[in-house]
Amino acid sequence: MSKYGEKNIRAYGNNFTTMTPGPVAKWLRTCLIFQAIRFVIINIKMLVVVSKSH
Amino acid sequence: MARLVVLGGGVSGHTAATFAAEWLGSAHEVVVVTPNAKWNWIPSNIWVGVGQMTKEEVTFDLAPVYAKAGIIYHQAKALGIHPEGNETSDKPYVVVESTEAGKAGQIENIEYDYLINATGPKLNFAATPGLGDANGLGEFTVSVCTADHAVHANEELHKCIEKMKKGERQKFLIGTGHGMCTCQGAAFEYIFNIEHELNKAGVRDMADIKWISNESFLGDFGVGGLHMKAMGFAVSSKIFAESLFAERNVDWIIGAHVNKVEKGKVHYELLDGSMGEEEFDFSMLIPPFAGVGLKAINKAGEDITATIFAPNGFMKVDANYAAGAYENWKASDWPSTYQNPTYGNVFACGIAFAPPHPISKPMSSPNGTPINPTPPRTGMPSGIMGKAVAHSVCDRILKGPDAPLHEASMAHMGAACVASAGKGLFTGTAAAMTIYPVVPDFEKYPGTGRDTEYTFGEIGLAGHWIKHILHHLFIWKAKLKPGWTLIPE
Numbered sequence: 001m002s003k004y005g006e007k008n009i010r011a012y013g014n015n016f017t018t019m020t021p022g023p024v025a026k027w028l029r030t031c032l033i034f035q036a037i038r039f040v041i042i043n044i045k046m047l048v049v050v051s052k053s054h
Numbered sequence: 055m056a057r058l059v060v061l062g063g064g065v066s067g068h069t070a071a072t073f074a075a076e077w078l079g080s081a082h083e084v085v086v087v088t089p090n091a092k093w094n095w096i097p098s099n100i101w102v103g104v105g106q107m108t109k110e111e112v113t114f115d116l117a118p119v120y121a122k123a124g125i126i127y128h129q130a131k132a133l134g135i136h137p138e139g140n141e142t143s144d145k146p147y148v149v150v151e152s153t154e155a156g157k158a159g160q161i162e163n164i165e166y167d168y169l170i171n172a173t174g175p176k177l178n179f180a181a182t183p184g185l186g187d188a189n190g191l192g193e194f195t196v197s198v199c200t201a202d203h204a205v206h207a208n209e210e211l212h213k214c215i216e217k218m219k220k221g222e223r224q225k226f227l228i229g230t231g232h233g234m235c236t237c238q239g240a241a242f243e244y245i246f247n248i249e250h251e252l253n254k255a256g257v258r259d260m261a262d263i264k265w266i267s268n269e270s271f272l273g274d275f276g277v278g279g280l281h282m283k284a285m286g287f288a289v290s291s292k293i294f295a296e297s298l299f300a301e302r303n304v305d306w307i308i309g310a311h312v313n314k315v316e317k318g319k320v321h322y323e324l325l326d327g328s329m330g331e332e333e334f335d336f337s338m339l340i341p342p343f344a345g346v347g348l349k350a351i352n353k354a355g356e357d358i359t360a361t362i363f364a365p366n367g368f369m370k371v372d373a374n375y376a377a378g379a380y381e382n383w384k385a386s387d388w389p390s391t392y393q394n395p396t397y398g399n400v401f402a403c404g405i406a407f408a409p410p411h412p413i414s415k416p417m418s419s420p421n422g423t424p425i426n427p428t429p430p431r432t433g434m435p436s437g438i439m440g441k442a443v444a445h446s447v448c449d450r451i452l453k454g455p456d457a458p459l460h461e462a463s464m465a466h467m468g469a470a471c472v473a474s475a476g477k478g479l480f481t482g483t484a485a486a487m488t489i490y491p492v493v494p495d496f497e498k499y500p501g502t503g504r505d506t507e508y509t510f511g512e513i514g515l516a517g518h519w520i521k522h523i524l525h526h527l528f529i530w531k532a533k534l535k536p537g538w539t540l541i542p543e
Contacts, residue, residue, distance in 0.1 A: 005301040014306055018296035029483050029514040039516035042486050046520070049468035049488045049508050050542045053438055 056082045056451045059148060059166035061132045061348075063088030063116055065096070065433065066404025067172030068532055069440035069543060070447075075123045076539060077448040085164060086120060089131040089153040093119070093532055094201050097433065098525050100240065102204035103338070104211060104247045106477040109201040112529075119533055128164065129154040132173065132346070135362070136163075137397040138353035146399070168447045171369050171402040172440060175343035178232075184315030185231045185341055194315050195231065195337040198244055207338055211248065214336045218257035224335040227320065229266035231339030233311025233425035236276045237432065238267055241340050242295070243473040249302050250476035265299065265306040266332065266339075268425050270325060270417055272296050272308055276427035278414040280489050281502040282511045288502060294511055298485065307332065309417070311425045312339060327420035343405060343428070345369070361396055369402035370394060373410035380415050385465035385495035387411065392443050393459060399450075401443045404436040413493055434469045435492055437543030438462050465493040468508060472521040479519065486517030 005020030028034050060071040075084040092113040101107040120127040130150040137146045145165045152160040179186030186192030196207035214224045228245040252258040273295030281288040309325035345367020350359045374387040387410040394400040413429045442462035449457035468490030476482030494503025531541040
């Protein structure tokens with residue numbers, strides 16, 4: 001899992017200069033507790049953007 | 055009694071018509087002219103295109119909704135505008151042609167006091183030979199621009215999955231089908247949904263997936279890219295997008311103008327002037343957009359289309375169309391009231407208004423071929439400007455013709471965007487993004503052009519849940535169910 005994204009990088013290919021997620025970043029994407037918190041935060045941020053747009 | 059005619063029943067037109075009907079009440083008329091019998095929540099077409107939703111889940115019949123709202127509904131396509139009336143009457147009117155079963159082809163004139171042009175785009179498949187027929191159901195490629203297109207795309211996708219299950223390797227090519235396309239975001243979401251479905255089907259290792267687009271860098275999205283707050287950095291969307299592609303082992307071709315499509319092969323020209331070919335077994339290429347081809351005629355019967363519409367067929371509004379070169383562009387070039395400069399009782403919103411210029415820096419190949427994204431104006435901005443225009447028209451009807459107009463410039467407006475990858479509540483992930491403002495303002499926000507406090511992006515289940523909620527929320531709102539006016543655009 002630690003090499004999840006790295007294995008796709010090709011030296012001097014299109015994707016050589018980008019970043020790939022490590023195992024913690026990958027795990028956090030589907031961690032229910034962390035995502036529930038992010039859900040609240042993202043919703044608040046989106047509502048602020050919506051309110052600034054009207 | 056005044057009559058407002060709204061051309062188009064998409065996100066912008068439907069928002070404008072329903073709010074106008076709510077605010078005007080029965081004392082005035084709101085008329086909607088749209089060739090479609092059904093309303094379509096287009097963002098969810100992506101899920102239809104991979105078989106995770108049905109056409110019925112993303113569409114509903116317009117007639118009962120408009121009947122409930124007291125809106126007069128014509129299932130017809132607009133052909134022309136006569137903003138000065140004709141030789142026998144000073145009353146402006148639009149000419150429409152019915153698309154309703156049993157009445158198809160019948161021509162009718164509908165008079166108006168105020169007109170909102172929210173027709174959306176013509177899907178200009180013809181701009182690229184071989185990209186698709188007039189209905190978009192091309193022989194060689196598929197599309198997800200309409201629910202029917204998405205159903206067709208899903209059928210073709212599953213043919214490929216069956217082939218892969220039998221051991222036949224397949225090449226997928228997703229992106230934009232012309233150098234002047236917009237809506238890269240839809241193709242972006244579709245490519246990752248395909249990748250997700252192939253993983254689910256256990257055939258990902260049998261697929262080569264490639265992106266092709268007219269963006270000069272990955273993550274341009276037609277808005278010149280964006281910088282978003284992440285890990286204490288203001289990170290370019292180029293890094294964000296490239297990371298997603300690298301992680302999912304999807305290769306890309308950018309700065310590409312697809313100039314011809316054949317069976318199993320596209321031909322393209324790159325920004326450096328070189329020509330290339332790419333083979334595919336399955337390809338979804340977004341077509342470029344154009345105006346729907348409305349004609350404008352003055353009282354004397356003379357064609358004044360060029361006065362009201364830009365050459366691309368979109369309607370001129372209060373934008374600065376003389377900004378010139380990229381170096382001269384300003385956020386203030388973008389329209390705020392969407393009022394036509396020639397006829398004050400005519401407005402255009404959503405995709406139907408003519409933008410002053412692209413948002414992304416214009417580029418062309420050494421051969422002179424323009425290759426750059428055209429500006430997106432769908433989704434949230436489309437709804438916000440539809441509501442603002444409806445507000446302006448209602449004020450002018452109810453308070454008098456000098457009532458001030460409401461403003462909704464894309465240079466002062468943000469947008470929220472969620473690009474899913476999969477549909478499962480616990481297995482899918484999505485990229486949730488906000489951008490503020492949509493049009494960068496380099497005078498107000500030097501450097502990035504945007505407020506990085508409100509421009510962010512992240513990947514995870516949370517965004518995915520939001521995508522699900524937005525699907526149900528906006529269909530609820532569009533059906534005018536209880537509390538619909540409280541749901542923001």
